[in-house]
Amino acid sequence: MAVRKELVGETTKNEAIYAYHITNSNDAEVVVINYGCIIKNIFVKDKSGNKVDVVLGFDDVKGYFDNSCFLGAAVGPTANRIANAKYTINGKEFTLPVNDGPNNLHTDMDNGFHKRVWDAEEGDNFVKFTLNSAEGDLGFSGNRVFSITYTLSDDNALSLHYHATSDADTLVNMTNHSYFNLGGQASGSILDHTLLLNASNYTPVIDSAAIPTGEIASVKGTPFDFTQEKTIGQDIAADNAQLKAVGGYDHNYVIDEADGTMREFATLSSPKTGIAMKCFTDLPGVQLYAGNFLSAKDAKGGIEYKARDGVCLETQFYPNSINEAGFPDPVFGPGKEYDTTTIYQFV
Structure with a gap:
C-alpha cells in the first residue's frame, strides 16, 4: 500500500492542486485531488488483466x-x-442560489465544495481531506468542519468516509458525483451495463424539475425495477411519464432495510471488461443518474463525453428531504455529528 503526492497545477487563485495516487497490492490505483475532493481516476484490472x-x-x-x-x-x-x-431549520428560513429552474441543485455551481481546495493528510492507504466552512457560508448555519477520507483496501474497496461537525443545527447531505463506466472511461454508452439495486421503492418526481412528490412508490411492475439484474438500457426508453420527465433514470431509490448500518445496495457490471462494482452505504437513498444530459469536451485522451457515457450512483438523504416531513432528517449539529460511509468495491 502506498500514497504518492504529485503537483498537477494550480487554481486561478494560485492555490496548489495536488493529485494523490493510492495504490494497493493488486495494482489497483485511485487518484484523488485536493481541488473539490475529486476522484480523478480509478484503475482496476479487467478480465484479461x-x-x-x-x-x-x-x-x-x-x-x-x-x-x-x-x-x-x-x-x-x-x-x-x-x-x-x-x-427552514428551527423556525429560521435559509435561501440558496436559484440555479435549476426555481430550485437549488448541488448547493452552488461556482462556489460549492467541489470548487474549493481542501487541506490534505496522507496515510499508508488513505488521504483525508478537511475543509472549514463558517457561519453563513453558501447560505448555511453553523461554523462547520467537514472531512472526507478516501481509503483503498487490498480487496479493491474504495471507501468514502464523510464527517462533519457544527456548532449549530445545519443541513448536510453530501455525495460523490463520479460517473462510472466499467467498460473504460472512453468506451461509450453504459446502456449495456447490468445493474442490480436492492431498492424496492423509489421517490417519484413532480415534473422535469425532478423535485420528489413526497411519495415513496413501489418499483414493482415499472421500468424502475432493478431488484432483478437487468441492463440499464432495457427499459430506459419505456413509455413512462417519470422517465420522460427527466430524460431517463435520474431518480432517488429507497435502499431496502436502511437503518443506518452498512448495506450492500447495488452491483454494477460491464460485459465488455468483466469488471463489476459492488456498492455499500449506511445512507437511506441513492440517486441513479444514467447521464441523460452528460456532456464534456476535451476529457481524458482528448475525447468528448456524450449522454449516457457514464452512470452515477450517488448515495444520499433523499432529494428535498429538508422540506419533506416524511423523508429522513438531514439536519445535524451539536450532539449529532454527520458521519457516513459509502464503499465502491471492484471485483
Whole structure:
C-alpha cells in the first residue's frame, strides 16, 4: 500500500492542486485531488488483466474548473435538489442560489465544495481531506468542519468516509458525483451495463424539475425495477411519464432495510471488461443518474463525453428531504455529528 503526492497545477487563485495516487497490492490505483475532493481516476484490472480507468474525468485539472456535470466531484454541503431554493431549520428560513429552474441543485455551481481546495493528510492507504466552512457560508448555519477520507483496501474497496461537525443545527447531505463506466472511461454508452439495486421503492418526481412528490412508490411492475439484474438500457426508453420527465433514470431509490448500518445496495457490471462494482452505504437513498444530459469536451485522451457515457450512483438523504416531513432528517449539529460511509468495491 502506498500514497504518492504529485503537483498537477494550480487554481486561478494560485492555490496548489495536488493529485494523490493510492495504490494497493493488486495494482489497483485511485487518484484523488485536493481541488473539490475529486476522484480523478480509478484503475482496476479487467478480465484479461489489463488496467482500465473506470471513471470519467479530465487529464488536465483545468477541466475541473468548469465541470458543469460534476465529474468525480464531492458535492456539498448539500447535493441534489431543494425545492424553491429555500428551507427552514428551527423556525429560521435559509435561501440558496436559484440555479435549476426555481430550485437549488448541488448547493452552488461556482462556489460549492467541489470548487474549493481542501487541506490534505496522507496515510499508508488513505488521504483525508478537511475543509472549514463558517457561519453563513453558501447560505448555511453553523461554523462547520467537514472531512472526507478516501481509503483503498487490498480487496479493491474504495471507501468514502464523510464527517462533519457544527456548532449549530445545519443541513448536510453530501455525495460523490463520479460517473462510472466499467467498460473504460472512453468506451461509450453504459446502456449495456447490468445493474442490480436492492431498492424496492423509489421517490417519484413532480415534473422535469425532478423535485420528489413526497411519495415513496413501489418499483414493482415499472421500468424502475432493478431488484432483478437487468441492463440499464432495457427499459430506459419505456413509455413512462417519470422517465420522460427527466430524460431517463435520474431518480432517488429507497435502499431496502436502511437503518443506518452498512448495506450492500447495488452491483454494477460491464460485459465488455468483466469488471463489476459492488456498492455499500449506511445512507437511506441513492440517486441513479444514467447521464441523460452528460456532456464534456476535451476529457481524458482528448475525447468528448456524450449522454449516457457514464452512470452515477450517488448515495444520499433523499432529494428535498429538508422540506419533506416524511423523508429522513438531514439536519445535524451539536450532539449529532454527520458521519457516513459509502464503499465502491471492484471485483
